[in-house]
Amino acid sequence: MSIEVRVPTILRPYTSGEKVVSARGTTVAAVVDDLDARYPGIRERLIDDSGLRRFVNVYLNDEDVRFLGGLTTPVADSDSITILPAVAGG
């Protein structure tokens, strides 16, 4: 069971510069916990007491997890997760 996680530039200091890393877990929260076990400190940058941090967007197979089940969204083998900071458009 392996999930591909795309890491934004700003968080790559935690992943030794790796753009794409693997993690395990059956929910988004479990994947983040597993990431934190491999790359200590990364969880705190993504999640605070109220859930996903305000300026952090997490996409499961390109869909924003806030509209799925948030951190409890189920994740399946071969899914991909993309983490991005919120930026302006327009």
Place this chain on the structure above:
Amino acid sequence: MRYDSLLDAVGGTPLVGLAQLSPTADVRLWAKLEDRNPTGSVKDRPALAMVAEAEKDGRLQPGATLLEPTSGNTGISLAMVARQRGYRLVCVMPENTSTERTQLLQAWGADIIYSPAAGGSNEAVRVAKRIAAENPDWVMLYQYGNQANARAHYETTGPELLADLPTITHFVAGLGTTGTLMGVGRFLREQRPDVQIVAAEPRYGELVYGLRNLDEGFIPELYDESILTTRYSVGPHDAVRRMRDLMEREGIFAGPSTGAILHAALGVARKCVRDGEPADIALIVCDAGWKYLSTGAYDGSVDEAEAALDGQLWA
């Protein structure tokens, strides 16, 4: 059709069926051609509405200077409106935008201050706020937080869509300032409580996400998550591929942001077919392809176009 002036000709755009791209006779796609507005983009609606409201409430006096952070289209629309109404416009625009945007802004008489490419529109917003503080007599309409932006869509785009497509089940648009989705979304939810409002958010190259820290992230003040059903992130490969599908199969010449929207709309359509649900899915064509010819979006293979757009604010 006859209008008293160009500004009176904003809106009232055609809604056209996508006969080739619609998956079945029961799951249909409809494109609202916002490139048919006077400056060729959907932004004419909010630009006109924001200026009209600022005039009404006295913020805008004759001869005033407008200041706006913009990745292009809103600036071009404001430049046209400002020219008609006698204002000066200063745009703060990221340097990684297409050449045509600069050319058009200058043709309509706007002044441009470039903001650094890294950080994209976030950086343009920050620079514009600093300049606004240094020039207290300038008027920043601020599309990201100006309710007249969303209201323009609540009062015009939404009602036009419902009148042309009373059976609408889904609305798909791009997420930038969030004005289109908030305005149309609110209107349609009042009229059709079961409607689904779907956002297609462009996923740019890494340069654009080059923030110094996560606290520099940006969410437009207009954004209200509760209006949306869901939100998709669409990268340049899918955006370019769909933009070309739209050209080749339907004859519609659109920009890459529309390709991203079509990609999300086709995903929605596929789910409707799978679930056996009839659907009338309306999507926004934000602008035509003209402004992107120099970027290479229409040249060579999709992979080549994707490479050419890397680091650019293509939506």
